[in-house]
Amino acid sequence: MIKLKTFLAVLTVAIIICTHTKLIAQAEPSANTVLLGGRILTMDTDDRIVTGVAIRDGRILAVGSDAEIRKFSTDNTTVVELGGKTVIPGIIAAHCHAVGVAKNVLQQPHVELLSIDAVQQWIRQRARSVPDGTWIQVPRADITRLKERRHPTPEELDAACRTHPVIFTAARKSVLNSFGLETIGVKQNEASVPGGEVIFDAEGSVRMIAGANAHLKSFMPAASHTPEQLRAALKNVHQHYNSVGITSIFERAGSIDDFLLYRELHAAGDLTVRMTQTFRSGFRDAKGVASYTEQLGMRTGDGDDWVRVGPLKITVDGGIHWGNTYLREPYGEKRTRFYVHRDPDYRGDLNYSARQMTEIFREGHRLGWQWCCHVTGDAGVDAVLDSLTAVYRDQPDIATRRFSLTHAYFPALDSIARAKKLGVCVDTQPSLYFKDSAAIAEVYGADWAARFIGLGDWVRGGVPTAIAGDHMMGLDPDHAMNAYNPFLMLQVAVTRRNREGDVYGKRQRISRMQALRCVTTSPAYLSFENDTKGTLEKGKLADLVILDRDYLTCPEDEIAGIEVLQCMVDGRFVYDHE
Numbered sequence: 001m002i003k004l005k006t007f008l009a010v011l012t013v014a015i016i017i018c019t020h021t022k023l024i025a026q027a028e029p030s031a032n033t034v035l036l037g038g039r040i041l042t043m044d045t046d047d048r049i050v051t052g053v054a055i056r057d058g059r060i061l062a063v064g065s066d067a068e069i070r071k072f073s074t075d076n077t078t079v080v081e082l083g084g085k086t087v088i089p090g091i092i093a094a095h096c097h098a099v100g101v102a103k104n105v106l107q108q109p110h111v112e113l114l115s116i117d118a119v120q121q122w123i124r125q126r127a128r129s130v131p132d133g134t135w136i137q138v139p140r141a142d143i144t145r146l147k148e149r150r151h152p153t154p155e156e157l158d159a160a161c162r163t164h165p166v167i168f169t170a171a172r173k174s175v176l177n178s179f180g181l182e183t184i185g186v187k188q189n190e191a192s193v194p195g196g197e198v199i200f201d202a203e204g205s206v207r208m209i210a211g212a213n214a215h216l217k218s219f220m221p222a223a224s225h226t227p228e229q230l231r232a233a234l235k236n237v238h239q240h241y242n243s244v245g246i247t248s249i250f251e252r253a254g255s256i257d258d259f260l261l262y263r264e265l266h267a268a269g270d271l272t273v274r275m276t277q278t279f280r281s282g283f284r285d286a287k288g289v290a291s292y293t294e295q296l297g298m299r300t301g302d303g304d305d306w307v308r309v310g311p312l313k314i315t316v317d318g319g320i321h322w323g324n325t326y327l328r329e330p331y332g333e334k335r336t337r338f339y340v341h342r343d344p345d346y347r348g349d350l351n352y353s354a355r356q357m358t359e360i361f362r363e364g365h366r367l368g369w370q371w372c373c374h375v376t377g378d379a380g381v382d383a384v385l386d387s388l389t390a391v392y393r394d395q396p397d398i399a400t401r402r403f404s405l406t407h408a409y410f411p412a413l414d415s416i417a418r419a420k421k422l423g424v425c426v427d428t429q430p431s432l433y434f435k436d437s438a439a440i441a442e443v444y445g446a447d448w449a450a451r452f453i454g455l456g457d458w459v460r461g462g463v464p465t466a467i468a469g470d471h472m473m474g475l476d477p478d479h480a481m482n483a484y485n486p487f488l489m490l491q492v493a494v495t496r497r498n499r500e501g502d503v504y505g506k507r508q509r510i511s512r513m514q515a516l517r518c519v520t521t522s523p524a525y526l527s528f529e530n531d532t533k534g535t536l537e538k539g540k541l542a543d544l545v546i547l548d549r550d551y552l553t554c555p556e557d558e559i560a561g562i563e564v565l566q567c568m569v570d571g572r573f574v575y576d577h578e
Contacts, residue, residue: 031056031072032571033542038082039550043089043520043535047513053087055542058570062538086550088516089536090247090543090569091486092523094427094466095406098241098249099258101471101480102233106225110139110474110481115147119168120160127161135180135220136161138168140473140481142321144439149338151175151208153201167216171323171339173199174216175208184219199340208340231265237475238273242567242575244477244485245545248274248533250427250523252372252406252470253313255279256296262307272574274306274543276527278372280313284356286363293367300370300401301528305541305570310527311370311404314360317350317380320409320436324349326380328412338443348377357387365391365398370528372404378412381405385418392422399423402464402526411454416461425526427466428453430492431483437498450505455493455518459510466523467493467515478560490515490551491559512552512559542571 031054042048042063052069054061061072073079104110113119119138126136143150157166157177165180176184184193186206191198196212209216225233241249251258254277265271279296283289289312293299302309318324323339326348336344352360364371373384384405391398404425409432419426433453441449451457458465467489474480478488493515496503510518524534533541546566551559567575 028071029056029061030074031061031069031077033078033080034069034073035080035082035087035544035546036066036069038085038087038546040087040536041089041516041552042537043517044537051082053536053544055571058542058572060536060538060540060542063536082546085565086547086552087536088245088545088547088551089520089534090541090545090567091245091519092248092250092466092527092534093241093246093468093471093484093486093519094250094523094526095252095429095468096241096249096471096484097253098237098251098471099230099234099254099261101237101473101475102230103223103225104473105233105236105475106229107223108137108139112474112476112479112481113139113141114145116152116156119146119152120156123157123160123166127164130164132163134164136164136166137220138166141168141170142436143170143338144321144436144443149439149442151340154178154181154206165219167220171321173208173210173340174212181206184216210340231261231270234261235265235270235272238271239575240475240477241484242272242569243564244487245547245564245567246273246484246486247543247545247567247569248276248523248529250276250278250310250468250527252278252427253280253374259307259309266306271306272569274308274533274541274569276308276310276529278310278313280315283312283314283360286359289360289363289369290367293364293369299368305532308527308529311372312364313372313374313406314352314357316352316357316373316375316384317348317377319376319407320432320440325409326350326375326377326383327410328377328379328382335443347379350380350383352383354383354387354390357384358390361387361398361403362391362395365395365401370401370403372406374406376407376409378410378415381408381411381415381419385415385422385424388422388424389418402528404526407470408458409453410448410451411457411461412451413457413461416457416463420462425464425466425522426458427468427523427526428455428458429470429482430455430467430489431469431485433496434483434488434492434498437504438500438502441502441504446504450508452504454505454508455510455515456505456508459514459518464522464525465518466526467518468523485560486519487551487562488560490519491556493518494559495556497557516551542568544568548577 033055036052040050050063052066053063054069054072165183166177168175193212194215197210199207201207259277262275298309317326330345406427437449469484470482471484477485496509521534524530548563565577
């Protein structure tokens, strides 16, 4: 009798346990989509590689083995069989100017020109397609990338075209053909133009014009497009981003109009990338910061998972393409000759005093804003860190703002240590190393090329580092004015090999996983979104990319050629290679 009672009690408990387990299983939410049979790089703190992921309502339900993930599948679940393909988190492009790209496409498609002969050929082709007398503006072609490492001469532009005024601009200097010089009223004996200077060659002929941007633009036809055209062009830019695995972007120099444009696209269901906006303005003092941010009526972190408010931005110095990056040493004869400067003791342009930067950083911080600085030279970085240190003395919590240096081309080890202490982050551009390091080695010196885009130094120094393209013009991922193909940048980060096949600064190489973090987890950290994106983990946004080969094991010289088969944003495929 006792044994029978014991049996019945055990049976009852077992039934209760089974029923409870079944109810829990039934309560487990089902997935809209599951991916199975893959090699999924979660990028979590353990760098787990799993085979499956379950997704519901734009979020990740679970990652794990196929057996674990199948539990989330029902008759209504879309099942994607990966067949061993590699999956990575959605790529976050931490520096681009997508609205500017869209406007440029509407005005004149960009073409990559790498020699003066190519410039002349482009001019001849353009002249055949527009009426005589129409201005021809050569697409941006930096002298760091031209084979000849110099501007074309007026005579070379004349050889290409005499029926149209032609202008070529690089390094803040413009060369015009004879028709162009005549049109803007420059004569051989005049040494100046409104807002600029006329530079003569050794024979006393006009060689080029320095500055005078506003005067020159007054002769050019104004760009014209409708709001509908701009929206369509911007959607097209975003689709190009999706095709290379980009699911989130930082607009690094936008206006309130740009921000509202993104909100319009989101409201219409037309966004296929998430956007964090950097607001750039010419702040000069605390009053200017307060006035500007009051007009915005927002601050860093406002918005949602699609359209968010990022940092404020100032332009601290110049750049290597412009010839005015602010250096610790004088430019010297070679750099002065290359950029057509006059003073070999010139060190570049510093647009803000230490007092000004300290004042505006302090005010922005007080008002709840993160800061971002365009700064390229090593001395420019020194100036920013000096000012930030002054704020840190009485407001040490500014170190929690994830203050960002954008570009920081030539990191110095002492600056890296200071940046880490101040909680500073960096976004920088390996694609510039790819296209410009040969010229840097020739003009600045091999030791400067070895520091240029010093990823290894930043990463080893413990500074959160994002890599992105600073995409400005053109739609081709590899041949845009600044290439935005993330896999090209990953290859450069891993190999340190430039377009010419040379390596400067082997110590700047980083591992494949370190490089991948620079386009996933690090930019998510920069924008305070590391809790929602950057890795493939339960609860995070379902943004991911399916690749045509294994990023971790393919030959390193094939990384740039990796193709995206499918790109998912918010649990929905927004790009399919087929």
